[in-house]
Amino acid sequence: MAQRHAVVVGGGIGGLSAAIGLHRVGWRVTVYERAAAFDAIGAGISLWPNAQRALGELGVHPPLAPQRGGGLRTARGRRLARWDAAAFERRNGLPLGVVHRADLIETLCAELPASSLRAGVTVTSVSPDGLVRHDGGEVRADLVVAADGIRSPVRQAFWPSSRLAYSGGTAFRGVARLPEPQQLSTTWARGTEVGVLPLLDGRVYWWVSEAVPEGIRHADARAYLSAAYAGWHAPIPALIASTPEILHHDVFQLATPLPTFTRGRVALLGDAAHAMPPFLGQGGCQAIEDAVVLAAAMSTSDTVAAALTRYDAERRPRSQHVAQASIRAGAAGPLLRNRVALAIRNSVLRLAPSSVTSMVGGDINAWSPPSLPQPQASEPPTNPAS
Structure with a gap:
């Protein structure tokens, strides 16, 4: 029987993870990435226990920084809640981990054969029967995985009524290096959140989320942030001042859930299927x-069609549930602007026992992946491709 071939459109975290999984269960995989290299535009990413278990099943072990302490604060530094990392780890079996996106992409690429990674290729169309056209020709695949991001052309072609909606927040992100060690912190003010997550090797990933109208831009993001957050508690001003490059983008989500993640031999995956705001750190x-x-579905189903039916049945309800939970978390946290509601929320947080933080994520973190078969002998993995 001929080896089945999958084309993955998009070489981000989801696309590369899908390629690794399919390669592990015996498929030949080709990943088309539009950018000139497989690298990451971004800063850090939090990997909660559910994602760490999934990566473990794929045999992938990125350089994670476990978050062992810290908590939730006001802008002046007053503690609202302590992060009970020990209780969280006892409850979930794993700590919250953080990694730089570039390090995660490098780790994922290293698990794939060099022949699977095709950078600098733009996919121009995908057909339900598996025909993929790109700027260098065309190929017919047994499976097409559309992991082409939040503005997915494949999703838009197959579900033209789908649209993105502004989440209500804009985000600044960066990675800095400070001389002294840092701890996790999340800081809430009216319509604002600032997050601080230490990475390995003394680096710190930080973000600022602001509830503002869509499209607001600043001629100098650093100057704006330095002025706006000058009076906030340490290390926030120092992080802003020390960051070589500050990213700024508005945050979008799918306006309505998709009725299905599959069409013919095509499966949507990641942001293409269920773009969500980042307020639970669950997008990636x-x-x-x-x-x-x-x-797992491809390894245990008799046909691609049966496997995709299983994939849709398992992934659509859960991921859409997480997306809605993330929207609710944003409304009660970073996007909250009503002063009375803010006062009530903060009072409740101060009175709650620290063990409550171990329940963050609840049933989301409890998820465990299906088992994959042992890797099959094939072309050895390579170093990250460019």
Whole structure:
């Protein structure tokens, strides 16, 4: 029997994870990435226990920084809640981990054969029967995985009524290096969140989320942030001042859930399927879950059609549930602007026992991946491709 071939459109976290899973269960995989290299535009990413289990099933072990302490604060530094990392780890079996996106992409690429990674290729169309056209020709695949991001051309072609909606928040992100060690912190003010997550090797990933109208831009993001957050507690001003490059983008989500993640031989995955706001830190985590479930379905189903039916049945309800939970988390946290509601929320947080933080994520973190078969002998992995 001829080896089945999958084309993955998009070489981000979800696409590469899907390629690894399919390669592990015996498929030949080709990943088309539009950018000139497989690298990451971004800063850090939090990998919650559910995603860490999924990566473990894929045999992938990125350089994670476990978050062992810290908590939730006001802008002046007053503690609202302590992060009970020990209780969280006892409850979930794993700590919250953080990794730089570039390090995660490098780790994922290293698990794939060099022949699978095709950078600098733009996919121009995908057909339900598996025909993929790109700027260098065309190929027919047994499976097409559309992991082409939040503005997915494949999703838009197959579900033209789907649209993105502004989440209500804009985000600044960066990675800095400070001389002294840092701890996890999340800081809430009216319509604002600032997050601080230490990475390995003394680096710190930080973000600022602001509830503002869509499209607001600043001629100098650093100057704006330095002035706006000058009076906030340490290390926030120092992080802003020390960051070589500050990214700024508005945050979008799918306006309405898709009725299905599949069409013919095509499966949507990650942001293409369930773009969500970042208020639970689950966007990338859900993409990794998608990847493991897709590979498991392909390894145990008689046909691609049956496997995709299983994939849709397992992934669509869960990922759409997480997306809605993330929207609710944003409304009660970073996007909350009503002063009375803010006062009530903060009072409740101060009175709650620290063990409450171990329940963050609840049933989301409890998820475990399906088992994949042992790797088959094939072309050895390579170093990250460019």
